[in-house]
Amino acid sequence: MITATATEKETKNYLNAEHGLKSWLLTQDHKRIAILYLIAVSVFFMVGGLMAVLIRLELATPAGDLLDSNTYNKVFTMHGVVMIFFFLIPSIPAILGNFLLPLMIGAKDLAFPRINLLSWYVYMLGGLFGVFVLITGGVDTGWTFYTPFSTTYSNGYVVMTAMAAFINGFSSILTGLNFIVTVHRMRAPGLTWFRLPLFVWAHYATSVIMILGTPVIAVTLFLLMLERGLHIGFFDPAYGGDPVLFQHLFWFYSHPAVYIMILPSMGVVSEVISTFCSKKPFGYTFIAFSSLAIAVFGFLVWGHHLYVSSQSAYAGMVFSILSYIVAIPSAVKVFNWAATMYKGNVRLETPMLYALGFIGLFTIGGLTGLFLAAMGLDVHLTDTYFVVAHFHYVMVGGAVMGYLAGLHFWWPKMFGRMYPQAWSKIAAGLTFVGFNLTFFPQFILGYLGMPRRYHVYPPEFQVFNVLSSAGASILGLGFLIPGIYFFWSLKNGEPAGPNPWGATGLEWQTASPPPTENFPITPVVTAEAYDYTEILSANAKEVTHVG
Template identity: 75%
Template sequence: MTTAVAEERETYLNAGHGVKSWLLTKDHKRIGLLYLFTITFFFFIGGVFATLIRLELLSPHGNLVSSETYNKLFTMHGVVMVFFFLIPSIPATLGNFFLPLMIGARDLAFPRINLLSWYLLVIGGLFAIFAMVAGGVDTGWTFYTPYSTSYSNTWVIATALGIFVAGFSSILTGLNFIVTVHRMRCPGMTWFRMPLFVWAHYATALIQVLGTPVLAVTLVLVLCERMFHIGIFDPALGGDPVLFQHLFWFYSHPAVYIMILPAMGVISELVSTFSRKAIFGYGFVAFSSVAIAVLGFLVWGHHLFVSGQSLFAGMVFSFLSYFVAIPSAIKVFNWTATLYKGSISYATPMLYAFGFIGLFTIGGLTGLFVACLGIDVHVTDTYFVVAHFHYIMVGGAIMGYLGGLHYWWPKITGRMYPEGWAKLSALVIFLGFNLTFFPQFMLGYLGMPRRYHVYPDEFQVLHVLSTAGASVLAVGYLMPLIYFMWSLKYGAIAGRNPWKATGLEWQTDSPPPVHNFDEIPIVTREAYDYSGTVGQEVQVG
């Protein structure tokens, strides 16, 4: 094929021009990119709030912003990062783009609903932005009652409505994935030949469909009590404030798995590709995703150990919480076992995979600390918990997201990113992340409460370390933004399969044609069949 012919080839990127062709597209790949732009925007908004929080905590005396402003900063950081970045991050961008490609389908089952889901996220996001601009909200991203229903004088209703609308975006994405996996697999693509990325997204979709409606109902109940004084959560009106926490965490604990399961799916792809080996224990890794999705719904009460929940319920939830460690550990051990005797290459996506495995393990193990009733009493609402969930949601989910973005960038754009800069950014992010959040474990264990901006002087050294780390982390996050844009024009042409990977997505052109495949593929082999390629590690750099 000559270069001239290659340039004329129709791809999903040049099949239509103009804003309208994007805003009305039903192509899952373009919708994936619309999501990518949207969540990147929200990521940097959330990052600005994080920057202000860390700057404020440089000093123990709270002399940059007022207490009221500080309350709004951590609330809006949480709301934006959780609901408008992390929840849609991997599923709605990489999942949207690659799930159909990886099972040999031409699109998702419901392309119009897919576009609708993006519009719902944007509409929800606009509500949230309105709330931020109009004066902000100060309840914490958890909206605990009775503060959110009876006392807060900030924009609770607008923010809750935004999350309510965005929740339907998540439900529709999950619904689309479930139906697509059931009905759209190409010939020969049996359930146990599916890439583990697809298994992870299937499990994620189950959580999205089963859990998110409960969040929607809960937020409506908050609005009913706040606006019409209908007694649901307020004891003065006959309600129970702990009921809110039950309902909220019934969704919001599994929501953590909406963030981490797709990242685990990405890591399975990366570890296999860059070890030139099939994933060790494919079936166990596949079913561990489903097990995490199911068990994730049985543990929410570990967020309520000091809330007034009964001791019996506390013991039940503590006991059940430990079970989540089993499928999580299966994944970590199986990824590690996959590396054994593999032809490992240290391309950028693999660096992120290594980062994920290490950071997720720390986040997961500290999760066992906080699942223990006795220890949790000591560390509840301290920076220990803040560090723990950032190791999962940033060290885990965002490392997985960035690893996946680098891995599939050549397929999405047809261009390679600059490997040297990308490796440097992965290293900077890993170091910056640990410098930011490891001191927070120590701060929390020593007694530094979360959501306070004035603190004893002896905590300042650790806070300064954490803020220094956040600065490094910010540089690390800005670097991919710059070199990814650079690569669109100057990056080397990627070709169909720069990583010599086995997935179906690598068998079509880069960028893919509008309908993904010129001919629907027929699958005759297991996933990750690298037999015959031993010793052929991926050439990078």
């Protein structure tokens, strides 16, 4: 499905086209902006990870011996705020999406390069507020900012933290807006909607959520800041205000936000599985439309967070049935991925290992979501470690595994270098094992009744907490190793070549790393997506040649 006979001798690429700090900080090249995001997001991931280490260390014993309660509360709050607003939401869209979307659709850049750069600066400004809070003593509201605790009783920098998330929201709105316009107007000639890679579909659906959901959290945080800072009470029970209204507004965004985090990962996994099976994804249209279905239905299920918050039982019923319905498209995706492997040419390269890990963990994460959607069962499970385990299976087992799959898959494209295969496979294995050891025990803890956000806990919960902390150390190692070899590969990795995995997308038709203008000549697409015939016949020739 290609075109564009790449000019082989071209050594100029986006990385070495210009030099100096200024050429990076003022760049409008989507690829360079993606790298800026990569650096910033990685830093926040480390900060959030450090918080996780502190949490797991503290919870290894039932008593509060490492941190005091106040510090512990600040640590889990910052873990949540940093990981959700500064890592998970921007990770795949702002790094991989930014880098790949124009390449995948054969464009020279996103529709609005200056807005793209602006989004990074907005992100950094939000980050600055976050870092300020972190340095000056933190905040203890929990990432959910529930009123009236956050507005009246918390003793941290609530306005600053809300401001960080508020500002950061605009960064994600700008990214979403840019992606939507880009997909609509920047596709290469011949690249019809149903020839788009599934990664693009997933990002399109994600962008819809970003532009429709994020403003609602923004205005909710705006009200929160007014109430906290200026004592203008919107949710204050003293004047008849309703703290539960805050929860409705909060979850109207924050539930769809879960799909902002997971949909791009699903896009990555569709690409990776297809490539390493040399096969078009089974049920391409179903996978594409399931992304849109998730984006639409995802907006109608927020009330399942409020079954025990005095919400009417009938409202609860509606939210419950819709929550089950939103689960179906995810199930459809999982089955289609598995079916793609059937009679495929399965190669267990590192990205594939991560993608298969994603399928396993996301399946468990999704299925345990069914427990929480069941109203009668959720009454027992909500606000316990079962919920913590569930969303870590989706967020870490799903979103982060997908992010790592994508990073390993496109790293050679981004930097033109391969990373060491043995190490990366070990890291993938450690991540998978460590992850399960960390979070599976938490399901059991949750059903036993251990509430979340507990600094100290009754001693009978210790066994599973120790298991979880032990698993976390393995998981931490699994995250650390890629950090090291990725860094190492920048200088020392084997040159990758334009298409090291035998993949089909347009991004593989240009050099690695790509030139600043992406394609020397605008490609014209004449074939369906995921057509492996040409690549396979080239491989076959090679095989005969060798043999």
